[in-house]
Amino acid sequence: MVSSTSANVEMTTSDSPAAERLRITEIFHSIQGEADAIGWRTVFVRLTGCPLRCVWCDTEYSFYGGNWRDIDDILAEVASYGASHVCVTGGEPLAQKRCLILLRKLCDAGYEVSLETSGALDVAEVDPRVRKVMDLKAPDSGESARNLWSNLDHLLPHDQVKIVIASRVDYEWARGVVAEHRIDRRCMVLFSPVHGAIEPRALAEWIIEDKLPVRFQLQLHKLLWNDAPGH
Ligand code: SF4
Numbered sequence: 075m076v077s078s079t080s081a082n083v084e085m086t087t088s089d090s091p092a093a094e095r096l097r098i099t100e101i102f103h104s105i106q107g108e109a110d111a112i113g114w115r116t117v118f119v120r121l122t123g124c125p126l127r128c129v130w131c132d133t134e135y136s137f138y139g140g141n142w143r144d145i146d147d148i149l150a151e152v153a154s155y156g157a158s159h160v161c162v163t164g165g166e167p168l169a170q171k172r173c174l175i176l177l178r179k180l181c182d183a184g185y186e187v188s189l190e191t192s193g194a195l196d197v198a199e200v201d202p203r204v205r206k207v208m209d210l211k212a213p214d215s216g217e218s219a220r221n222l223w224s225n226l227d228h229l230l231p232h233d234q235v236k237i238v239i240a241s242r243v244d245y246e247w248a249r250g251v252v253a254e255h256r257i258d259r260r261c262m263v264l265f266s267p268v269h270g271a272i273e274p275r276a277l278a279e280w281i282i283e284d285k286l287p288v289r290f291q292l293q294l295h296k297l298l299w300n301d302a303p304g305h
Pocket residue numbers: 124125126127128130131132133134164165166192
């Protein structure tokens with residue numbers, strides 16, 4: 075799998091209007107490891123920066139650094155991989171306002187576009203063609219207070235809510251919010267165990283025992299590549 079980070083600087087044109095640029099940590103071509111598009115060959119565009127600090131975050135390398143890229147350069151690199159699926163991720167991609175332009179242009183170009191977002195930033199302006207994969211942060215993340223509950227009103231049937239679960243306390247919280255907000259009636263709900271913090275089988279058995287209307291998931295890229303950057 076190829077990460078283009080080193081090529082980014084060369085591909086950035088110095089005369090690009092600032093309004094059309096984004097700070098990018100990496101662009102890479104891999105297999106989608108989670109959510110509804112799991113298993114599809116996908117180009118990932120990872121935007122730099124995140125205002126949250128979840129204790130179990132597995133992409134801390136995206137908090138700083140990156141390279142400024144012209145949005146049209148990003149589109150050209152995405153096209154070079156010949157994939158039909160594109161995932162815009164981070165960090166928190168919506169922390170850069172111009173992410174909305176990238177999402178719209180990717181949709182205009184005909185891709186199946188997904189957006190991985192923390193649930194802490196407003197998703198109201200996201201192009202409705204984009205499949206949002208929106209987190210709700212459970213207590214053990216340390217960022218539960220950042221959940222922007224009004225985002226639930228902007229979910230479409232093709233979107234997904236993901237809750238990452240590190241403990242029984244997290245599980246009970248997640249079970250409660252799904253029931254309280256009837257999230258499963260809005261869109262698919264995903265429960266995902268924190269790698270190394272909870273036995274995946276325990277989470278699976280709790281879901282079965284409680285007959286929850288949610289979808290259990292393990293992250294495929296962790297099984298395949300042990301979560302190495304660029305995958
Ligand atoms: S929102 Fe995502 S990128 Fe940001 S700290 Fe949490 S897990 Fe990491």
